Amino acid sequence: MTNGPSEAVGIGSSRGRADWRLVMLVVSSVLILAGYALPMFPNRITEAVTRYSLGATRWSSFSVLVTEQHYNQNTAPLNQELDSVAIEVAPVTAHAGSGWAWLAQLLAPRERLGKFFSLVVCLALPVIAALYMLAWAWVLLRGKRDTHEQMIVPGFSLALLTPVCLWLAWQHQFDFSARLLGLASAALAPRAGFYLALLGTLLACATAFSYRRDTHRALFSWWWLVLATALLIWLLTRFRPQPYLEIWNFISDGIVVTLRLVATSFGLIVLVSLLGGLGRISHNRIIYGIASLYVEIVRGIPLLVQLLFIWFALPQVFDGIGDLLLAISPGLEGAAAVFYDLRLNPFTAAVAGFTLCYGAYGAEIFRAGIASIHRGQMEAARSLGMTPLQSMRFVVLPQAIRVILPPIGNEFVALLKDSSLVSVLAVSDLTRRGREYMARTFLSFDTWIMVALCYLVLTLFSSRAVEYIESKMRFER
Amino acid sequence: MASETIARLDEQPIIQIENVRKTFDHGKVGALDGVSLNVYRKEVVVIIGPSGSGKSTLLRCINRLEVPDSGKVTVDGVPLTDAENINKVRMEVGIVFQQFNLFPHLTVIGNLMLAQRVVRKRSKAEAATIALDLLNKVGIPEKAEMYPGQLSGGQQQRVAIARALAMQPEIMLFDEPTSALDPEMIKEVLDVMLQLAEEGMTMVVVSHEMGFARAAANRIVFMDDGQIVEDSPPQMLFECPKEQRTCEFLSKILH
Ligand SMILES: Nc1ncnc2c1ncn2[C@@H]1O[C@H](COP(=O)(O)OP(=O)(O)O)[C@@H](O)[C@H]1O
Ligand SMILES: [Mg+2]
Numbered sequence: 073m074t075n076g077p078s079e080a081v082g083i084g085s086s087r088g089r090a091d092w093r094l095v096m097l098v099v100s101s102v103l104i105l106a107g108y109a110l111p112m113f114p115n116r117i118t119e120a121v122t123r124y125s126l127g128a129t130r131w132s133s134f135s136v137l138v139t140e141q142h143y144n145q146n147t148a149p150l151n152q153e154l155d156s157v158a159i160e161v162a163p164v165t166a167h168a169g170s171g172w173a174w175l176a177q178l179l180a181p182r183e184r185l186g187k188f189f190s191l192v193v194c195l196a197l198p199v200i201a202a203l204y205m206l207a208w209a210w211v212l213l214r215g216k217r218d219t220h221e222q223m224i225v226p227g228f229s230l231a232l233l234t235p236v237c238l239w240l241a242w243q244h245q246f247d248f249s250a251r252l253l254g255l256a257s258a259a260l261a262p263r264a265g266f267y268l269a270l271l272g273t274l275l276a277c278a279t280a281f282s283y284r285r286d287t288h289r290a291l292f293s294w295w296w297l298v299l300a301t302a303l304l305i306w307l308l309t310r311f312r313p314q315p316y317l318e319i320w321n322f323i324s325d326g327i328v329v330t331l332r333l334v335a336t337s338f339g340l341i342v343l344v345s346l347l348g349g350l351g352r353i354s355h356n357r358i359i360y361g362i363a364s365l366y367v368e369i370v371r372g373i374p375l376l377v378q379l380l381f382i383w384f385a386l387p388q389v390f391d392g393i394g395d396l397l398l399a400i401s402p403g404l405e406g407a408a409a410v411f412y413d414l415r416l417n418p419f420t421a422a423v424a425g426f427t428l429c430y431g432a433y434g435a436e437i438f439r440a441g442i443a444s445i446h447r448g449q450m451e452a453a454r455s456l457g458m459t460p461l462q463s464m465r466f467v468v469l470p471q472a473i474r475v476i477l478p479p480i481g482n483e484f485v486a487l488l489k490d491s492s493l494v495s496v497l498a499v500s501d502l503t504r505r506g507r508e509y510m511a512r513t514f515l516s517f518d519t520w521i522m523v524a525l526c527y528l529v530l531t532l533f534s535s536r537a538v539e540y541i542e543s544k545m546r547f548e549r
Numbered sequence: 550m551a552s553e554t555i556a557r558l559d560e561q562p563i564i565q566i567e568n569v570r571k572t573f574d575h576g577k578v579g580a581l582d583g584v585s586l587n588v589y590r591k592e593v594v595v596i597i598g599p600s601g602s603g604k605s606t607l608l609r610c611i612n613r614l615e616v617p618d619s620g621k622v623t624v625d626g627v628p629l630t631d632a633e634n635i636n637k638v639r640m641e642v643g644i645v646f647q648q649f650n651l652f653p654h655l656t657v658i659g660n661l662m663l664a665q666r667v668v669r670k671r672s673k674a675e676a677a678t679i680a681l682d683l684l685n686k687v688g689i690p691e692k693a694e695m696y697p698g699q700l701s702g703g704q705q706q707r708v709a710i711a712r713a714l715a716m717q718p719e720i721m722l723f724d725e726p727t728s729a730l731d732p733e734m735i736k737e738v739l740d741v742m743l744q745l746a747e748e749g750m751t752m753v754v755v756s757h758e759m760g761f762a763r764a765a766a767n768r769i770v771f772m773d774d775g776q777i778v779e780d781s782p783p784q785m786l787f788e789c790p791k792e793q794r795t796c797e798f799l800s801k802i803l804h
Contacts, residue, residue: 456712457664457668
């Protein structure tokens with residue numbers, strides 16, 4: 073009873089604030105669902121007459137939506153010399169053009185879902201979002217704060233995808249009809265239902281966004297960005313297989329090469345960095361000198377130059393050593409032959425170059441990380457009878473790793489991007505495959521967008537992964 | 550009670566420090582200037598002296614955390630010269646630092662078990678048993694699974710003592726073990742040290758806790774300017790110091 077009044081005020085004010093947004097949630101879902109009942113997209117091709125230049129005609133009827141591939145199968149040319157095809161498209165009924173009708177047809181059991189899966193996703197997501205908003209409104213009405221807070225981030229992300237999905241669904245039909253059938257774009261403009269649903273999805277976005285203050289979590293969790301980029305690649309390949317699927321098929325083996333290159337190099341880089349870092353803190357002057365010389369020289373030469381040197385100049389160096397050995401004594405023929413035969417393959421050369429270069433940067437990171445651990449830690453370990461190596465292994469490094477991990481993670485992401493430099497060697501990585509495809513087709517924009525998106529997914533994913541590992545490794549001080 | 554000098558001329562001292570000199574920064578800073586000190590088994594020696602007089606340096610020379618420029622340090626008959634000897638001696642000499650120096654990435658019991666496992670090569674079960682026994686002894690068995698960062702200063706220092714004891718050393722060195730502690734935590738640490746002294750541990754303690762010195766010390770060593778100025782039993786030192794410098798210093802710390 074004592075805190076009755078303040079509680080009443082609290083509920084009252086939060087209710088008052090929540091009310092209009094609750095209404096917005098309901099309105100947005102009703103708009104979406106209503107939009108789906110009205111005609112959304114025109115020119116659903118159900119019947120077509122194909123006229124061939126020789127005078128023959130073929131009449132085809134489609135029980136479902138047609139894709140380009142589907143259409144071509146049904147209206148195969150009569151003979152090979154055929155040069156022109158004219159097509160007439162039967163108009164659609166308003167009823168058949170509604171969102172529900174589209175979905176119903178796509179989901180009809182006799183049809184193969186796989187063929188239209190991306191379109192189904194695009195059409196279904198707004199409906200799912202509408203249902204989600206209704207459920208959310210219900211949760212709010214019941215006053216379940218915890219559930220509400222958990223629903224904000226997924227709700228916002230879902231809402232954000234829906235306008236894009238509606239647009240892509242329309243593009244699907246527009247693209248095919250306009251390009252293949254040569255229909256005027258005015259005739260292909262979306263109908264009222266589309267706009268109504270679009271309005272609903274935008275409203276849902278805004279409402280979900282207005283709840284951002286109720287959650288302490290990042291509203292747009294960056295994991296969603298990784299997902300969204302991957303989804304974008306997938307949708308591009310589904311909706312515009314020409315040229316994106318083709319590009320994807322062409323460059324995907326390059327992704328494997330890039331990943332293999334980065335993984336191999338990174339393993340070696342960590343090893344070299346550790347050794348270099350230990351060398352840089354060594355009290356032995358020779359070891360310190362070698363480590364410092366390595367770091368200073370390698371950091372002063374651009375990575376690209378190092379790669380070019382290893383690939384183009386190193387064979388000459390090996391030959392030179394062979395010549396030298398022969399000059400010293402003809403008896404060293406065997407040893408000289410080893411050097412004459414010593415040739416790196418492009419992949420090995422690339423790995424060697426990255427290890428050399430990134431190892432030097434990594435050595436500095438390790439040195440700084442180890443130096444950041446208080447001297448007393450080493451002394452305590454040593455005073456307990458541990459050897460210097462044991463103290464390093466069990467006491468200093470486990471603590472230093474928490475300091476080292478973030479910059480080393482950044483190095484990994486940088487390496488992922490710099491790995492594109494190996495395309496100057498003969499390594500068929502992602503970038504080189506992109507160049508090869510472009511040289512073949514001259515589709516520069518589409519090729520490089522696709523390559524860039526692939527890199528983006530990889531780098532965004534690794535950044536998130538590094539963040540995750542970091543958060544797992546924190547400890548009480 | 551324990552404050553008579555144990556003069557055992559027939560016996561070999563467990564720590565023998567002979568004419569040790571040590572400078573820092575290539576001879577620019579002098580820390581120890583010809584220090585000789587013998588410590589016998591079961592003795593408790595308290596070292597006092599103004600800041601910068603070389604107390605820590607002397608202590609650290611005993612387990613070779615500092616390497617003397619000249620002079621000789623022998624522990625339990627083993628001269629501290631090459632690396633082989635050092636690790637052997639370090640197992641026998643535990644040291645407790647002013648700043649605790651616990652391993653923050655390990656739990657309390659992990660701190661106590663690490664060196665046992667790595668250096669003494671004990672089994673996990675054995676190391677854990679010893680560790681828990683020692684935590685009982687220092688009075689914080691319930692903190693075994695906590696991290697050092699979650700403990701108070703006094704608790705951390707007691708863990709540090711237990712960690713050194715886990716190696717079952719012959720000698721314990723303490724370098725101002727209570728200086729970094731809030732006043733209310735000093736007693737809990739001193740109690741543990743007193744108990745150790747009663748059990749007959751050989752101890753060299755750098756500390757200005759005169760209560761502890763009175764109760765436990767066999768000898769008090771007063772250092773100034775890198776030299777041992779005076780080395781006497783507590784009563785003698787408190788009642789009639791031989792040197793003027795000792796008097797001045799004592800009057801400062803005894804208020
Ligand atoms: N690692 C070091 N580097 C340089 N000088 C030092 C170092 N350790 C101690 N010293 C110097 O040696 C002298 C004695 O130091 P220390 O033994 O720590 O004195 P105390 O412990 O009695 O205060 C001081 O002058 C101090 O500045
Ligand atoms: Mg000191």
